[in-house]
Amino acid sequence: MTAPTIFWFRNDLRLSDNPGFSQAVAEGTVMPIFISEEESAEAFKMGAASRWWLHHSLEKLDRSLQHKLNFYRGNSLEVFKKLLQHSPIKAVYWSRSYEPLAFQQEQAVAQLLEQKNIPFQSFNASLLWEPCEVLKKDGKPYQVFTPFYVEALSRSAAIRKPLPAPTSMKLCRDQSNLDDLNSLALLSKIPWHHKLHSCWKVGEQEAQEQLKIFLQNGLEGYQQHRDFPAFSATSRLSPHLHFGEISPHQVRQTTQQAALKTVKKDADAFLREVAWREFSYYQLFHFPELPWKNFQSKFDPFPWRHNADLLRAWKEGKTGYPIIDAGMRELWQTGTMHNRVRMIVASFLTKNLLIDWRDGAAWFWDTLVDADLASNGLNWQWVAGCGVDAAPYFRIFNPVLQGKKFDAEGEYTRRFLPELSQLPKKFLFTPWEASEAILKEAGIILGKTYPFPIVDLQQSREEALQAYHLL
Numbered sequence: 001m002t003a004p005t006i007f008w009f010r011n012d013l014r015l016s017d018n019p020g021f022s023q024a025v026a027e028g029t030v031m032p033i034f035i036s037e038e039e040s041a042e043a044f045k046m047g048a049a050s051r052w053w054l055h056h057s058l059e060k061l062d063r064s065l066q067h068k069l070n071f072y073r074g075n076s077l078e079v080f081k082k083l084l085q086h087s088p089i090k091a092v093y094w095s096r097s098y099e100p101l102a103f104q105q106e107q108a109v110a111q112l113l114e115q116k117n118i119p120f121q122s123f124n125a126s127l128l129w130e131p132c133e134v135l136k137k138d139g140k141p142y143q144v145f146t147p148f149y150v151e152a153l154s155r156s157a158a159i160r161k162p163l164p165a166p167t168s169m170k171l172c173r174d175q176s177n178l179d180d181l182n183s184l185a186l187l188s189k190i191p192w193h194h195k196l197h198s199c200w201k202v203g204e205q206e207a208q209e210q211l212k213i214f215l216q217n218g219l220e221g222y223q224q225h226r227d228f229p230a231f232s233a234t235s236r237l238s239p240h241l242h243f244g245e246i247s248p249h250q251v252r253q254t255t256q257q258a259a260l261k262t263v264k265k266d267a268d269a270f271l272r273e274v275a276w277r278e279f280s281y282y283q284l285f286h287f288p289e290l291p292w293k294n295f296q297s298k299f300d301p302f303p304w305r306h307n308a309d310l311l312r313a314w315k316e317g318k319t320g321y322p323i324i325d326a327g328m329r330e331l332w333q334t335g336t337m338h339n340r341v342r343m344i345v346a347s348f349l350t351k352n353l354l355i356d357w358r359d360g361a362a363w364f365w366d367t368l369v370d371a372d373l374a375s376n377g378l379n380w381q382w383v384a385g386c387g388v389d390a391a392p393y394f395r396i397f398n399p400v401l402q403g404k405k406f407d408a409e410g411e412y413t414r415r416f417l418p419e420l421s422q423l424p425k426k427f428l429f430t431p432w433e434a435s436e437a438i439l440k441e442a443g444i445i446l447g448k449t450y451p452f453p454i455v456d457l458q459q460s461r462e463e464a465l466q467a468y469h470l471l
């Protein structure tokens with residue numbers, strides 16, 4: 001057998017529109033590998049919900065690769081050193097990562113391959129626009145979304161067409177490697193994750209199917225409905241995009257084709273959201289501290305409150321504010337939360353509870369199936385007011401008004417807070433205003449079956465504004 005090309009799968013867990021994989025297949029035999037490299041990730045070790053997703057995504061990918069995917073656990077540089085000792089390798093290809101640690105890892109591997117004189121190449125498989133290419137006239141990166149997007153759109157002609165999956169592949173295994181998917185120990189021993197199976201279908205084919213369903217049933221009206229959590233109006237593609245089960249190129253092209261049938265404004269609105277993902281990676285690339293450091297350093301001395309009880313109440317969905325509690329329970333039960341509600345709960349944590357955005361981001365990191373270093377960091381900083389192109393600090397969402405506006409019928413809130421399901425609409429977002437008789441009729445004992453509010457909205461809003469004014 002001629003020496004194989006190694007294709008190193010990372011956050012590109014698909015066979016179609018994977019340029020590096022297609023090139024490797026076109027050139028001969030491929031040894032597909034995946035390395036689980038958690039030891040060095042420290043604070044950004046993959047969260048439990050993401051590990052669940054990754055396990056099942058790898059299972060599907062391995063099946064598509066005729067069970068030839070080679071699994072390794074440990075430092076990627078060390079894994080490559082061993083691999084190169086065992087067998088002759090023709091070349092190594094991979095899809096570029098824009099996350100700081102993963103980027104360092106690929107640089108280290110590239111250096112090793114260079115020393116060993118083994119050809120290697122990295123490919124862009126996950127972004128429509130290379131972050132280093134979209135720059136202002138002065139050569140600096142954009143810090144505001146709209147001009148970034150305008151400039152990016154002007155370069156759309158250069159975006160490649162999605163590639164089909166290779167029709168035939170010669171794949172081989174690393175005979176010296178005994179590890180399998182289970183050796184990566186991605187699934188928790190406590191079977192909390194079973195609930196996720198009923199909410200998600202993981203894998204490349206499933207991602208394509210999800211896009212199709214969305215374009216058929218959700219694209220029309222997307223712009224108008226996307227802010228209402230009770231409607232199934234958004235694509236639910238974020239975890240598929242995060243793990244690379246589908247590429248943004250595929251999403252873009254298929255959406256544009258669907259839009260030829262009269263829903264252009266909705267398609268534009270949807271692709272603009274997809275571009276927020278691009279903008280997140282763009283910012284992470286130019287500001288690698290995005291996940292943990294205030295983009296605006298004037299926020300560094302901000303007097304965040306350290307209150308474990310308030311943080312726990314927020315995490316558990318026991319704040320006494322129904323739209324917040326519904327969102328936090330949605331997250332816990334399903335591994336996701338509607339975007340509008342993510343903004344409301346993040347504003348509540350950082351502005352009404354005055355708790356550091358990094359504590360909120362860490363909880364999201366552990367519990368979201370789409371937990372993403374770039375999008376999570378950018379959005380938390382956006383809501384907290386310390387980020388790039390951020391919401392101004394005085395924009396404090398009122399959870400009562402937000403609930404009434406975006407869940408007017410209360411369908412979403414009742415779905416995740418069954419203990420309030422019998423409460424009349426008038427009091428659904430202010431149960432403390434209901435009379436004893438109404439509460440009794442609805443089977444609610446405040447302080448027992450549902451909490452009293454943990455903070456006063458008006459007072460906490462004023463405290464936040466005062467704290468922000470001190471900056």
Ligand SMILES: Cc1cc2nc3c(=O)[nH]c(=O)nc-3n(C[C@H](O)[C@H](O)[C@H](O)COP(=O)(O)OP(=O)(O)OC[C@H]3O[C@@H](n4cnc5c(N)ncnc54)[C@H](O)[C@@H]3O)c2cc1C
Nearest residue numbers: 234235236237238273274276277339342371372375376379
């Ligand atoms: C505090 C906070 C934390 C967030 N953390 C994450 C995260 O860890 N991972 C993540 O993927 N998204 C995150 N988001 C963004 C957004 O909430 C999700 O991408 C969206 O809810 C996913 O649902 P969807 O796929 O149905 O979105 P759709 O409305 O169908 O949007 C299509 C795609 O566009 C991208 N997108 C949409 N909105 C945003 C946005 N605001 N920022 C970046 N990309 C966006 C996603 O890839 C999404 O799949 C966060 C938002 C907030 C306010």
